[in-house]
Amino acid sequence: MAQPPIICTVDVVLLCLKDAALHVALLRRDHAPFAGALALPDGYVDPEQDRDAQDAAVRILREKAAIVSPYLEQLGTFSGKGRDPRGWSISVAYYALVPAHIMDLARHPALQLLTVDHLKGQPFDHREIIQAAVERVRSKSTYSSLPVYLCGERFTLPQLQGVYEALLGEPVNKVSFRRKMDELDILEPIPGAMETGRANRPAQLYRLKKKYRNQLSLTGRGLNPDPLK
Amino acid sequence: MAQPPIICTVDVVLLCLKDAALHVALLRRDHAPFAGALALPDGYVDPEQDRDAQDAAVRILREKAAIVSPYLEQLGTFSGKGRDPRGWSISVAYYALVPAHIMDLARHPALQLLTVDHLKGQPFDHREIIQAAVERVRSKSTYSSLPVYLCGERFTLPQLQGVYEALLGEPVNKVSFRRKMDELDILEPIPGAMETGRANRPAQLYRLKKKYRNQLSLTGRGLNPDPLK
C-alpha cells in the first residue's frame, strides 16, 4: 500500500525581545506558495541530512537566519488539509529564544522583526503558530527560568527582571524575584564584573551557570515542562 | 523537486487507572514490523478521511480500541531515521485519559493493560513515548484538574483525591485538596446522589460541570497548558 503524499515541513518561531516587547523574526518568501509574504523560517524535512525533526529545525535556523540558538524546543505539530494550498501537510513547529543583538539582520536582509501582537497577513497558519509559541513562552515565564535565554551572556538582575516584566506585561515584586532566582540556583555572579557608568550604585553582572549553557541537546521534544530547575 | 518518502503515523497513549496504578493500553501487532509485539495503537495518517492529525488519532482510537475518549491531547512528535525499520518516520503522539471501566477488553482481545512502570519490550520508541505521556500527566496533575478524566462520570471527592495520590505517588492534604477543587470551580454536587452502602458517613457524588464535559474539540495541539482553568 503506497504512502499517501503528505508534505512534511518544519517551522521555527524565532523570538527575541526588542524595546521591551516580544518580536518574531519573519522571512520574506522567495518562492511559491505565498512568494513575497512574510512567513516563519521553514523548510522540508530532509531524511538525508536531518537525523530528526529537531535537527532539521537547527539546520533551517542556520541556513535561513544564520542563527544557532541556545534554546530550541518543540512547540507542537500543525497538520491538516487546509493549511497549505499544496495539499495535506504536517509541520512540526519549534520555537527559539535569542538575545536581540545576535539577530544579524544585516546579513539577512529578507529577515524582519515584528511585534508579536497585532500580527496579520502571515501565510499558512503561521499566525496561529506564533500565537501558540508566545503563549507557551509567557506561560513558562510564570514558573521557570526560560526568559534568561532572551538576555545576552551577561546581564544584571534588574535587567532580567525587566525581561520578565516585559513578557508578563506586569510588574514583578523585586524581593520575590530575587528570592526565586536565588532558589533556582542557575545564575552565578561574574566575579568583579559590574554594570557601571550610570549615576547610581553599580549592578552585579550575572551569567548562567555552566551546566545550563547551551541546553540545545536537552530540550528535545518540548516534553520538558521546566526547562531549568 | 520530489518530496522524500517520509512515513507519517499517529500513536495514541491510552491511559487509565487500575488498582491505584497508571496503566497503558497496548495492542498486539498483527503485521510487520514487529508483528506479535505489544505496541501503542497507531496508524497512518489518511489524508482522505482525516481532517488533521488529531482527527486521525480519534479514528485510530475508535477503530483499534473501540474507544471515544473525553480527553485527547497532543503530546509531541517523535521523528527520525532510527525509530522505524522501514525508514525515516514522523509520528505525532497523542495521549488519552479514560476511566478504567470503559476499556472494553472483551471486545478487543488484542488489547492489554500494562503498568506504566517497568515497561519493556515495546517496539519502535514506544516506551519513550509512553514515558513522556506519563510525565506529562503527572506534571499536569500537580496544578490542574486533568485527573478527573480518569474518573467515571460520577465520583466522590475522596475517590478523586485517591486518583491524585495514585498519580503523584504521595498523599495529598485533604483540606488543601478540597479547597483547590472548590477554587477550580469545575465540579458540581449531583443533587441527592450519595455514595452509600459502607459503614460510614456517605460521600457526596460529584460530576464535571457541563461546560467541561467532552473537551475533545478544545484540546487541539497540546498547546493548552492548563486543561481546565
Add this chain to the structure above:
DNA sequence: ATAATAGTGTCTATAAGACAATATAAG
C-alpha cells in the same frame, strides 16, 4: 454503642508581596 470514613474548623508553617532602610555610583 462502636467503628469507619466524610466533611469542616482552626491553628501553624511556608511562601509571596509591601515597604523601607542602606549602599554606591555620577555629577
Add this chain to the structure above:
DNA sequence: CTTATATTGTCTTATAGACACTATTAT
C-alpha cells in the same frame, strides 16, 4: 551634597499543610 538605582532587611498578607473535631452511616 543630591539624585538615582542596586541591594538587603523586615513586616504583612496569602497560601498550604497539620491536626482535630463533628457528622452520618452499618453493624
